[in-house]
Amino acid sequence: MQYQVPQFIEVEDKIAGPFTIRQFLYLAGSGVVSFVFYFTVQTWLWALCSIAVVGISLGLGFITINGQSLPKIIAAAFSFFWEPQRYIWQSTEKALPQGSQPPKPVTPGFDLERVLAGLALKTIWQEVQTGRPSAPPESPQTPTDTTPEVRERFQIIKRPTGEHRAARRIDYR
DSSP states (O other): OOOOOOSOSSSOOEEETTEEHHHHHHHHHHHHHHHHHHHHSOHHHHHHHHHHHHHHHHHHHHOEETTEEHHHHHHHHHHHHHSOOOOOOOOOSOOOOTTOOOOOOOOOOOOHHHHHHHHHHHHHHHHHHHSSOSSOOOOOOOOSSSSOOEEEEEEEEEOTTSOEEEEEEEEEO
16 A cells, blocks of 8 residues: 655645745734734834834744744744753763773873973963062064064963963064
8 A cells, every 4th residue: 555755744834825824923913013003103103113013023934044933043042041051071081990900191201392381380370479570571672684583482372171282482573
């Protein structure tokens, strides 16, 4: 036995002419609000309010962004801003089997980045404690030839993960 499978299950049915029931209700609601405003407020205020109400209802009825209707997007935005956020960290390391010894940490050799980061952090900490710079400011030098003078320094950079790294900074004068 053969059965006919519906093809367009994501398309809403057209109920009132070319409009779906949702679009028709938005437009009918804005028409009712505009009708009430016509008899309760002055003409210039009625025109402004009607333009705003009809514009909002057209947006709610017809605008879709990435396949999602505007009311869905607005509801998702409100739930994102009003509900508390949960940040769940999941370890990527595998758990050790029971009764096994953890591996001994490998002691790293000489690492220039760690040494420079430690020195830079130490001088910054001394500046914070004493309230004055640890080294006198450099005097400005003027190069005598036309080639640019390259001066290398290291700067501490904080990555988005919270890790501090020393990076070479090159200033061209």
